[in-house]
Amino acid sequence: MNGTNPPSSAATARALEDKQSLKRSVQAAFDETQDARKLPLNNGYTSKVRVLDRYEVVGFISSGTYGKVYKAVGVKGQSGEFAIKKFKPDKEGETIQYTGISQSAVREMALCSELSHPNMIHLVEIILEDKCIYMVFEYAEHDLLQIIQHHSQPTRHPIAASAIKSILFQLLNGLLYLHTNWVLHRDLKPANIMVTSKGEVRIGDLGLARLFYKPLHSLFNGDKVVVTIWYRAPELLLGSRHYTPAVDLWAVGCIFAELLSLRPIFKGEEAKMDSKKTVPFQKNQMQKIVEILGMPTKEKWPGLTHQPEYTQLQSMSSAVREAGQGKTGLEAWYWNTLKSTGYQDSPPSASPGPQGLDLLAKLLEYDPTKRLTAEQALQHPYFTANGERVTANCFEGMTTQYPTRRVSRDDNDIRTGSLPGTKRGGLPDDSLTGRATKRMKD
Amino acid sequence: MAANYWASTQRRHWQFSRESLNEVRQQLEDEEKTIVQQYPLPDRRLLSILFNQLLVKLGKRLNVKQQALATAQIYVRRFYSRVEIRRTNPYLVLATAFYLACKMEECPQHIRSVVAEARNAWPEYIASDVSKLGECEFYLISEMNSQLIVHHPYRTLHEIQDKLKMAQEDISLAWSIINDHYLTDLPLLVAPHVIAVTAIFLAVTLKPTQTGLQAAASTVAGLSSATSGANDSIGTVSGVPNTQQKKVQYLVSWLAEGEIDIKAVVECSQEIISLYDVWEQYNEKTCKEQIARFVKARGLDK
Ligand SMILES: Nc1ncnc2c1ncn2[C@@H]1O[C@H](COP(=O)(O)OP(=O)(O)O)[C@@H](O)[C@H]1O
Ligand SMILES: [Mg+2]
Numbered sequence: 001m002n003g004t005n006p007p008s009s010a011a012t013a014r015a016l017e018d019k020q021s022l023k024r025s026v027q028a029a030f031d032e033t034q035d036a037r038k039l040p041l042n043n044g045y046t047s048k049v050r051v052l053d054r055y056e057v058v059g060f061i062s063s064g065t066y067g068k069v070y071k072a073v074g075v076k077g078q079s080g081e082f083a084i085k086k087f088k089p090d091k092e093g094e095t096i097q098y099t100g101i102s103q104s105a106v107r108e109m110a111l112c113s114e115l116s117h118p119n120m121i122h123l124v125e126i127i128l129e130d131k132c133i134y135m136v137f138e139y140a141e142h143d144l145l146q147i148i149q150h151h152s153q154p155t156r157h158p159i160a161a162s163a164i165k166s167i168l169f170q171l172l173n174g175l176l177y178l179h180t181n182w183v184l185h186r187d188l189k190p191a192n193i194m195v196t197s198k199g200e201v202r203i204g205d206l207g208l209a210r211l212f213y214k215p216l217h218s219l220f221n222g223d224k225v226v227v228t229i230w231y232r233a234p235e236l237l238l239g240s241r242h243y244t245p246a247v248d249l250w251a252v253g254c255i256f257a258e259l260l261s262l263r264p265i266f267k268g269e270e271a272k273m274d275s276k277k278t279v280p281f282q283k284n285q286m287q288k289i290v291e292i293l294g295m296p297t298k299e300k301w302p303g304l305t306h307q308p309e310y311t312q313l314q315s316m317s318s319a320v321r322e323a324g325q326g327k328t329g330l331e332a333w334y335w336n337t338l339k340s341t342g343y344q345d346s347p348p349s350a351s352p353g354p355q356g357l358d359l360l361a362k363l364l365e366y367d368p369t370k371r372l373t374a375e376q377a378l379q380h381p382y383f384t385a386n387g388e389r390v391t392a393n394c395f396e397g398m399t400t401q402y403p404t405r406r407v408s409r410d411d412n413d414i415r416t417g418s419l420p421g422t423k424r425g426g427l428p429d430d431s432l433t434g435r436a437t438k439r440m441k442d
Numbered sequence: 443m444a445a446n447y448w449a450s451t452q453r454r455h456w457q458f459s460r461e462s463l464n465e466v467r468q469q470l471e472d473e474e475k476t477i478v479q480q481y482p483l484p485d486r487r488l489l490s491i492l493f494n495q496l497l498v499k500l501g502k503r504l505n506v507k508q509q510a511l512a513t514a515q516i517y518v519r520r521f522y523s524r525v526e527i528r529r530t531n532p533y534l535v536l537a538t539a540f541y542l543a544c545k546m547e548e549c550p551q552h553i554r555s556v557v558a559e560a561r562n563a564w565p566e567y568i569a570s571d572v573s574k575l576g577e578c579e580f581y582l583i584s585e586m587n588s589q590l591i592v593h594h595p596y597r598t599l600h601e602i603q604d605k606l607k608m609a610q611e612d613i614s615l616a617w618s619i620i621n622d623h624y625l626t627d628l629p630l631l632v633a634p635h636v637i638a639v640t641a642i643f644l645a646v647t648l649k650p651t652q653t654g655l656q657a658a659a660s661t662v663a664g665l666s667s668a669t670s671g672a673n674d675s676i677g678t679v680s681g682v683p684n685t686q687q688k689k690v691q692y693l694v695s696w697l698a699e700g701e702i703d704i705k706a707v708v709e710c711s712q713e714i715i716s717l718y719d720v721w722e723q724y725n726e727k728t729c730k731e732q733i734a735r736f737v738k739a740r741g742l743d744k
Binding site: 044045047097098099101106109116126128182213 | 577581
């Protein structure tokens with residue numbers, strides 16, 4: 001997955017199959033009595049609302065472990081467009097069975113129903129029908145991954161500094177809301193940060209999010225993998241059991257850096273879980289961080305020596321230089337990056353300047369207790385200096401037109417669907433990508 | 443109280459007035475007149491006592507913490523404010539609420555272990571097939587509109603026990619009073635912090651003799667007249683031992699400082715005291731029989 005969700009043709013084939021089964025299920029649903037909800041439990045649960053009574057699916061967006069995301073429009077006069085995230089139940093043998101909803105789906109449903117903020121993706125409704133869960137969201141035309149990719153092709157050209165500032169401000173604003181409500185997102189990355197056609201940033205994908213006011217000990221157990229590895233905070237890499245809102249701020253730092261350089265700043269290779277299911281030390285990822293930030297020291301991060309994987313860290317120390325002589329690694333990285341991405345000293349491609357570096361350094365702070373909080377970050381001079389105002393529309397004043405989200409339309413579906421072999425579980429590579437994705441997520 | 447309670451779905455969608463709750467329930471019964479008449483049920487609180495005991499049993503077997511059981515009880519109460527109980531298999535609903543609450547309270551249990559334990563405890567009512575429970579989970583979530591995050595009084599108790607310099611035994615008593623309030627409609631009627639304050643108040647007044655009920659009842663009366671703000675009326679309350687009067691006074695002045703509705707605390711106290719009255723009529727066998735009648739007759743266990 002590596003942060004991207006490209007719609008493959010195989011995925012499209014599956015989408016088609018899916019839609020056909022969707023249609024079939026609707027047909028079946030229509031055959032049942034109008035009074036289904038009055039029947040006692042033993043006659044089965046029947047949804048009072050049916051997805052296809054309310055929405056028309058216009059295409060397929062993305063596929064993950066949990067299921068798929070579709071684009072849809074309302075057929076009951078609802079305005080706007082929608083993204084429907086469909087969770088599929090497990091199959092037991094040939095028939096689809098109720099097997100219990102996964103904890104992450106339950107969390108996502110509960111949190112999305114509870115929260116509401118202009119910088120969070122808006123949940124319209126949840127429909128539980130035919131053993132499937134459909135979460136209906138407002139549709140967001142863009143996401144940060146797509147925007148970053150757009151600026152990487154055909155040649156690298158920088159995202160306007162004003163746009164980055166607006167994106168970051170809105171992102172932090174949404175994050176402040178989450179943290180004030182005791183929610184850790186835990187999976188912030190470009191693909192999970194949506195942007196509407198009006199340039200409003202919407203944090204999405206609460207699949208890994210959770211409340212953190214529950215007793216501390218429960219903050220760790222249960223979840224082995226937290227946050228896609230490139231955006232994973234050093235304390236998590238070092239095996240910390242006490243993770244805090246600071247993990248999300250690290251991810252924001254990584255995203256900021258990626259918006260500037262158009263490449264993930266710490267692009268490590270994930271060490272896979274071994275057969276004993278012990279969580280491996282992500283040495284390569286830690287290495288990437290150390291290469292730019294220098295080795296963390298116990299002087300600057302007093303808690304460092306208490307990290308469970310501290311010895312692992314020491315074992316890699318000889319290979320890399322210590323931070324702190326002259327220009328730090330990050331400072332060098334920053335100015336080099338600005339230059340190579342094509343920022344200039346003056347508009348229209350003015351750079352985010354020294355304030356940007358200062359904010360970035362404070363987000364990519366090793367010590368989680370010193371890392372900026374969302375609230376502090378919003379107060380940073382990067383946003384407030386020179387009485388500049390941060391635009392609420394991140395596209396304001398821009399001439400760039402971003403391409404719309406790739407949605408595979410019906411006709412594509414039909415074409416792919418008629419390819420030989422697709423009826424039997426898709427193209428050969430389908431199973432491969434499917435499994436690879438699964439491993440990343442599990 | 444956490445700031446987010448005020449914007450919560452609990453406050454916005456699951457807090458009723460007594461009248462509206464009665465109305466909602468009356469409507470459910472009216473829609474099912476025949477079966478309601480055919481299968482009489484004991485006082486709702488007595489049923490809740492049974493449900494709680496059944497949940498505690500599951501909780502012990504699977505080593506699940508109290509807060510998850512509390513959440514499960516809230517789910518059951520919310521669900522039965524939407525669905526007439528005689529249309530359901532309460533044992534299945536309980537096991538499902540338990541399963542769902544464990545996920546929400548971050549102590550997830552495998553669906554197979556929940557079904558196995560439930561079946562072990564109530565073999566006649568739980569099928570070995572996990573899909574029944576999985577299906578019931580859809581039903582529960584759907585009736586609750588996916589509003590699954592529950593705010594509990596335990597947190598407020600935790601927050602204010604130190605401020606009030608409460609003794610350990612008072613804290614435990616308050617804790618168990620909070621546990622008991624899930625047997626009443628209070629969780630659907632008042633905010634969790636009001637429950638917490640009520641529990642503290644009752645713990646402090648009930649404790650010394652444990653003969654308590656009467657004493658507490660008269661303290662409630664005293665507190666009632668103190669709502670106007672006159673602290674000393676507490677001092678004249680009869681039945682409260684002298685040593686406790688100071689604590690009560692302290693509590694009252696603390697209440698007056700904050701923006702806590704003393705009238706609500708009084709009403710909650712009365713509700714809990716009358717729960718303890720009703721409790722004396724509790725008979726597990728009768729409750730189970732009354733449930734068995736409609737479940738068996740209507741084939742809801744199949
Ligand atoms: N509201 C939405 N509008 C448009 N696209 C969306 C929306 N929600 C999700 N998507 C697309 O679907 C992808 C997967 O959705 P996400 O919620 O992140 O699920 P996953 O758990 O698979 O990461 C996103 O990266 C995005 O491309
Ligand atoms: Mg995602």
